[in-house]
Amino acid sequence: MRVLAAGLLALLSLPGLAGAQAPSPPRPPRPAPAHPTSPPPHKPAARPKPPARRAPAPAPPPPAPPPEAEKPAEPQKGSVTGLPLPRFAALRSEEVNFRSGPGVRYPIEWVYKRRDLPVEIEREFEVWRLVEDFEGTKGWVHQATLAARRTAVVIGAERALRESASDTATPVARVKPGVILRLRSCDAGADWCQAQAGDYQGWIKRSEIWGTLPGEAIQ
DSSP: OHHHHHHHHHHHTSTTTSSSOOOOOOOOOOOOOOOOOOOOOOOOOOOOOOOOOOOOOOOOOOOOOOOOOOOOOOOEEOTTTOOEESEEEEEOSSOEEEESSSSTTSOEEEEEOOTTOEEEEEEEETTEEEEEOTTSOEEEEEGGGEEOOOEEEEOSSOEEEESSSSTTSOEEEEEOTTOEEEEEEEOTTOSEEEEEETTEEEEEEGGGEESSOTTOOBO
């Protein structure tokens, strides 16, 4: 019996076979293992900003077009002949009447008795021409009393006809104011004209005579 009792005690002492055993106290919660603070996620290094590009300088404005060359004014033309106005002519005869108007019904104001005297034609009306002489006198003359030949009258002081178109050229003749010259030639824009007085031919400055337009060419 003792042997059994001892065996029984041994069985009773085994876990789960023992009688009501006081429950073991609850275990405190296991603290979460301390983890080292993780570093913030690594941000890639910011790329340096490229230097700001300077705005290109504004293109210069296109150059202004060159001014157009002024066109020479169209010469006025006669309503009858279509020839330029003003223009020069010479008195054809020894006696020419200057009238106050274009017609024989107008009175004669002047009678010119100087053949070849140069006059400047300013207007045309039928067969009549309004002309002006070197002294500024004006009148209407019949076209038949005018010739196309070119002459000039010496103005100012006594002038010299020279061997060539130069102030230092030898004079071939002296001509007084009022003397009428026959014009042989004047180059366009030239200061000198070749002229004839009687049997003498030479060169005289355009500024010393009356009977050409400024820079006019005469051949």
